[in-house]
Each structure stands twice: as C-alpha cells, then as structure tokens.
Amino acid sequence: IVSLFGIRDVVLAVNKMDLVDYSEDVFNSIVADYRAFAEALGPLDIKAIPMSALNGENVTRPSALIPWYKGPTLLAHLETVQVHRDLAAQPLTLPVQWVNRPNLDFRGFAGTIATGVVKPGDRVRVLPSSRESTVTRIVTMDGDLPSAGPAQAITLVLADEIDISRGDVIVAADAPLQVTDQLGVHLLWMSDQAMFPGRQYYLKCGTRTVPCTVTDLKHTINVNTMETQAAKSLTLNEVGVANLSLGARIPFEPFGVNPELGSFILIDRQSNATVGAGLFDFALRRADNIVWQALAVDKAARAELKHQQPCVVWLTGLSGSGKSTIANLLEARLLDLSRHTYLLDGDNVRHGLNRDLGFTEADRVENIRRVGETARLMVDAGLITLVSFISPFRSERQMVRDLLAPGEFIEVFVDTPIEVCEARDPKGLYKRARAGEISNFTGISSEYQPPLNPDLHIRTTECTPEQAVDQILSLLRERGTIGAW
Numbered sequence: 001i002v003s004l005f006g007i008r009d010v011v012l013a014v015n016k017m018d019l020v021d022y023s024e025d026v027f028n029s030i031v032a033d034y035r036a037f038a039e040a041l042g043p044l045d046i047k048a049i050p051m052s053a054l055n056g057e058n059v060t061r062p063s064a065l066i067p068w069y070k071g072p073t074l075l076a077h078l079e080t081v082q083v084h085r086d087l088a089a090q091p092l093t094l095p096v097q098w099v100n101r102p103n104l105d106f107r108g109f110a111g112t113i114a115t116g117v118v119k120p121g122d123r124v125r126v127l128p129s130s131r132e133s134t135v136t137r138i139v140t141m142d143g144d145l146p147s148a149g150p151a152q153a154i155t156l157v158l159a160d161e162i163d164i165s166r167g168d169v170i171v172a173a174d175a176p177l178q179v180t181d182q183l184g185v186h187l188l189w190m191s192d193q194a195m196f197p198g199r200q201y202y203l204k205c206g207t208r209t210v211p212c213t214v215t216d217l218k219h220t221i222n223v224n225t226m227e228t229q230a231a232k233s234l235t236l237n238e239v240g241v242a243n244l245s246l247g248a249r250i251p252f253e254p255f256g257v258n259p260e261l262g263s264f265i266l267i268d269r270q271s272n273a274t275v276g277a278g279l280f281d282f283a284l285r286r287a288d289n290i291v292w293q294a295l296a297v298d299k300a301a302r303a304e305l306k307h308q309q310p311c312v313v314w315l316t317g318l319s320g321s322g323k324s325t326i327a328n329l330l331e332a333r334l335l336d337l338s339r340h341t342y343l344l345d346g347d348n349v350r351h352g353l354n355r356d357l358g359f360t361e362a363d364r365v366e367n368i369r370r371v372g373e374t375a376r377l378m379v380d381a382g383l384i385t386l387v388s389f390i391s392p393f394r395s396e397r398q399m400v401r402d403l404l405a406p407g408e409f410i411e412v413f414v415d416t417p418i419e420v421c422e423a424r425d426p427k428g429l430y431k432r433a434r435a436g437e438i439s440n441f442t443g444i445s446s447e448y449q450p451p452l453n454p455d456l457h458i459r460t461t462e463c464t465p466e467q468a469v470d471q472i473l474s475l476l477r478e479r480g481t482i483g484a485w
Contacts, residue, residue, distance in 0.1 A: 003041035009081060010038075012048040013074055017066065018055065024068045040226060047081070049074050087150040091175030092116030092124065093253075093261060095206035096168045100155050108139055108155035109164055111207065114260035116172060118156065119147040123173035126164050127251035132173050133160040167208030169251045169261065177251040177261065180283035183244050187214075189234040191268070191275035196233050196362040198369040200399040201275065202267040203246060206260055209267075211247030211402065213369075218242060232362045234276075243284060255279040270394055302382030306340045309481045310379045312404060313472065316391045316451065317414030318443045319429055320421035322460050322468070326414060327388040329469045334384060339482060342378050344371055346389040359440045365396055372400035379408055384481065392448040407479065412472060413454035418443050420461060 002010065012034055020026040031048045038044050050058060050069050057063035060075045072080070093114045100108040118124070122135045137157035138145040148154045156170060164170075171177055189195050195214060203212035218241040219228040234240045255262030266276035303310050313330070315323040324345055331343045350357070354370055357363040368391050378385040391397050401409040421443070422430040433441035440446045451457075456475050458468045476482045 003038075003044065008042075008044055010044050010046045011074070011077060011081075012046055014048060014050050015053055017050045017057070018052040022050070022052075022057075022063075022065050027069075047071070047077055049077065087115045088117055090115040090258070091172040092118050092122070092170070093177065093258060094118070094154075094156065094170040095208070095260065096164055096166055096170060097207045098166060099164060106157075107161075108137075108157045109170065110153070110155040111170075112153045113148055113150050114206070115150055115258055117147055117149045118154075124156075124158070124170050125173045125176050126162055127169045127171060127177055128179045128249045129163065129168070130176070130179075131160075131162045133158040133162055135159075167206070167210075167250075169206065169208075171251070177253055177258075178283050179249050179251045181246040181249045182215075182284040183246070183252070184281045184284060185242055185244055185264075185278045186281060187234065187240050187242050187266075187276055187278040189236060189238050189240070189276050191273065192236055193268075193275070194233045194235045194361070195276065196365040197242075198362075198365040199393075199395055200269060200402065202269060203244065203264050204267060205250060205252065205264040205280075208250055210250060212266065213245045213399075214242050215245045216243040232360070241281075252280050252283075254281060268395075269398060299380045299382060302380070306382045308339050308382070308384060309479075310382045310384060311408045311410055311476075311479075311481050312375045312379055312385045312387055312400070313410045313412060313476075314375075314387045314389075314391070314397065314400065315412045315414050316389065316397060316454075317416060318418060318421045318448055319390060319441075320424045320426060321414045321416035322465060323388040323390075323414045325465050326458070326468045326472075327386045329465055330472055331386055333469055333473060334482070337482060339384055340382065341384045341386060343386040343388065344375060344378075349374075359446075361393075361440070361446070364392065364440075364446075368393075368396040368400065372396075372403050375400065376403045379404060384476075390442050390448070392442045392446065394449045394452070397451070410456070410475065410479075410481075411451055411454045412456045412458060413451045414458050414460060414468075415450070416460045 012031065014027055014030050017027065027050045035046060038046060049071065050066050051074055053059055057065055058069065058073050060073060062073060093116060094111045095114060096109045097111040100110050118135060118138065120135050120137060123132060124135055125132045135156055136159050138148050139155040139157060169177065197214050197217050200211060200213050202209050217231060217234065220231045220234065220238050220240045221228055223239060231240065251261065253261050262280050264278055265274050268275050299310065315327050317323050327343055331341050334341045349371060354367050357367050368389065371387060371389060375385045375387055397411060425431060429438060429441065432438045433444040442448045456471060458471060460468065
C-alpha cells in the first residue's frame with residue numbers, strides 16, 4: 001500500500017527478536033525475504049532495525065543484547081530520517097487557506113507554502129482563474145519577510161485587486177500547474193460502506209473542497225501480489241485505480257512532484273466522515289477536449305414558452321407503496337391544467353435506457369445517476385418532470401438534487417408501511433423475495449433509507465391516491481411551479 005501511494009522511505013522494524021534469542025541469522029533471513037518481495041514495488045529506501053518492544057531493546061536506546069547491529073535505534077532513525085524531497089527547489093505553490101481583510105486598507109492571502117520560494121517582486125499566477133500579479137509583501141505575525149519557503153505560514157499581499165478565494169492556488173507565473181475537473185487516480189478505501197461508481201462524495205485537496213463522482217473503477221490492486229482484478233466496487237482497505245469527475249476545475253500535480261497538491265481525501269456527503277484517500281495520477285485528456293457550448297435558447301426561454309416553472313417531482317418509496325399510481329394521476333391532472341410534463345417510471349426506464357442494469361447496490365447507484373441526468377435535461381427543456389423510482393439511497397437522491405438549481409428538486413416521500421406493501425404485492429415480488437428467489441430486494445434484503453427532510457411526506461394509509469395528488473398540486477402552487485403566468 002505504501003508503495004502504491006508514493007511512499008519511498010520504509011522502516012522494516014523486526015520486532016520480538018527476544019523470541020529467537022536475538023539471532024542475527026534469523027534477522028538477516030527476514031530482511032532478505034522482505035527485500036526480495038519489495039523488488040517488484042520499485043525503488044524503496046529500506047532501513048531494517050532489529051528490536052524487542054517488550055523490553056525496549058533498540059527502540060529508544062541501543063541494546064547490549066544485539067551487539068552485532070551497529071545502526072541507529074528505531075526512535076533515533078525516525079527523528080533523523082530525511083523524508084522530504086527538496087521542495088524549495090521546485091516552483092512556488094501556495095494553497096490559499098484564508099483571505100485576510102481586517103479593514104479596507106489591507107487585503108492578503110494566507111496559507112502555508114507547499115513548494116518553492118517566494119519574495120517581493122515575484123510574478124505570480126492565481127489558479128484556476130489564471131490571473132497574474134506581483135508580490136509586494138510577505139506578512140507574518142513577527143513582521144514582513146524578505147523571502148519564504150516550504151512549510152512556512154505566511155500572508156501574501158499582491159499589487160493588483162484579484163478575486164481570490166479559499167482553495168485557489170498561488171503559483172509562479174512562469175510555472176503554472178495543470179487545471180482539470182477529470183482525473184485518473186489511485187484510491188484507498190477506508191469505509192465499511194463500499195464505494196460504487198456513480199455515487200457522489202466531496203473531494204478535499206489542499207484547502208479546496210469540491211463535489212466529486214467516481215465515474216469509473218478501472219480495477220482493484222491485490223496488495224499482496226500486485227495483480228490487477230476487475231471489480232465494480234471498492235470495500236474496506238482495498239486499493240483501486242479509478243477516474244474521478246469533479247464539480248469544478250482544480251489545480252493539481254502528480255503526488256510524486258507535489259505531495260500537497262497531488263493527494264486528496266474523499267468525504268461522505270451525509271456523515272462528513274472521511275471514506276477514502278488517494279493520489280492524482282494524471283488529468284484525463286477528454287477534460288480538455290470538451291467545452292460547454294453556449295446556446296441561444298436557454299431553459300428560461302423554453303419555460304416561458306410553456307408558461308410554467310420546470311422542476312423535478314421525485315417520488316420515492318418502497319415497491320408497492322403507490323408511487324406509480326400517484327405519479328400517473330398527477331400527470332393526468334397536470335395535463336388537464338395544460339402543463340407540459342413527462343413521467344419517468346422505474347420499470348419503464350429499465351426496458352430501454354437502463355436495461356443493462358441489475359439490482360446490485362452498484363447498479364442501483366448507476367440507475368439513479370442516469371435517471372437524474374435525464375431528468376436534468378428534461379428540466380432544461382422546460383418540462384415538469386415526474387420521477388417514480390424506489391431510489392433507496394439518500395446519497396443518490398441528494399446527487400440528483402445537486403444536479404438541479406435550488407428549488408427545482410421536489411422530494412415526495414410516498415410512505416407506506418412494508419406490511420401494507422406486502423399485502424398489496426401487485427407483482428408478487430415480496431412473496432418471491434421472502435422465498436429467497438429475488439436477491440437485493442429493497443425492504444427485505446436491501447436497505448431503504450427514508451428521506452430525512454422531504455419536501456412533502458405522504459402517508460398513504462391516511463389518504464387516497466387522489467388526495468395525495470391534491471397535496472402535491474397544492475405544494476406546486478405554493479412554490480409557483482403551476483401558478484398564474
């Protein structure tokens with residue numbers, strides 16, 4: 001794992017030497033076996049140290065019981081080993097941590113220098129905007145500095161008024177970094193909950209945090225044999241090679257060049273727990289080949305033509321909860337009101353767009369990702385889009401909400417107790433799931449995560465489908481979706 005993640009300095013602490021009477025031959029045999037294994041991992045600086053932690057032998061002080069070992073103790077080596085490359089010789093990179101503006105007369109940009117040296121008069125560039133300026137002052141609590149280098153916390157004052165925010169990176173003007181929103185990475189998974197392509201996370205690199213989707217898992221890597229293996233998910237402690245798509249372009253360098261801007265963590269959007277860590281390998285070439293094409297006719301023009309406010313009404317609930325019945329009645333009522341709509345039904349979509357997907361957790365994530373992107377295009381076309389999907393995971397429903405503008409995603413929880421759904425069981429699915437004939441069935445063998453704060457909570461045991469439609473229409477009127485134009 002350490003070799004995959006760019007660590008080249010390794011301490012081989014051979015513990016419990018007391019169990020083999022501090023034998024030099026046993027120690028040499030262990031070291032030889034380890035070095036033979038490590039040959040396939042590339043160049044590593046391996047320091048082997050015999051020790052016995054039980055009595056502190058060769059841990060903090062040299063041991064008289066190991067007279068044949070002439071090297072440093074474990075602690076002495078850890079305190080003196082040079083693990084950093086010559087960061088000062090590299091071009092300047094300074095991730096901005098804070099915009100310091102105590103009054104109208106001062107505006108500085110605070111952060112810790114990752115690489116390079118800076119001094120007043122240097123030309124610098126701000127990424128990702130690519131605006132340039134000149135350094136006028138290097139400010140610290142102890143006064144201005146004539147220059148500053150790696151690991152120093154400073155505040156830079158620039159000659160020009162440039163829009164700079166936390167997460168931007170100040171670099172040498174003649175040595176800009178790559179800027180991209182799509183990357184190939186090595187990823188170590190650190191969560192009990194598996195990673196599936198299509199699920200969204202937050203990516204934090206340096207001082208910048210952006211939305212992120214793992215778009216493709218190329219393969220996993222067996223850390224014992226270094227063999228690659230095909231996979232659809234990453235589980236706890238697995239290492240994989242993947243592609244990431246970010247919600248914004250970020251400056252980066254490969255980890256081997258710049259550890260600060262070449263590494264990242266992934267954060268769960270629901271719990272804010274760190275679930276993964278990784279290294280940037282390279283920018284995907286397609287990120288630079290594709291640009292957003294400006295169009296003459298936009299969403300607002302299409303909506304005005306239809307005299308409505310486009311949105312997504314997302315109905316979520318267990319199988320048999322009544323989602324499709326309510327969605328079908330709702331579309332008919334909207335048609336009576338001369339509204340332009342389209343209904344995306346879970347079963348119907350699986351006959352075409354998603355016919356290649358099954359019902360594993362990974363396929364369910366991809367199912368909702370595709371439907372979310374389709375719904376976004378329909379909203380852009382000016383339609384009131386009705387979506388009737390079980391959509392069992394909160395993270396995927398949040399992913400779709402984030403695709404749309406504020407207020408365009410209306411989550412409707414069709415809440416029906418599972419015993420009522422089983423009693424209805426119009427397709428006989430619950431009976432088959434209980435018999436073990438269907439795996440990964442939501443509510444039986446696969447989890448359903450109910451919305452924590454839906455826009456509308458419909459309890460179907462307390463109302464008819466027609467009354468449920470009335471509740472949704474009332475909400476749409478309150479929000480101006482179907483109000484008078």
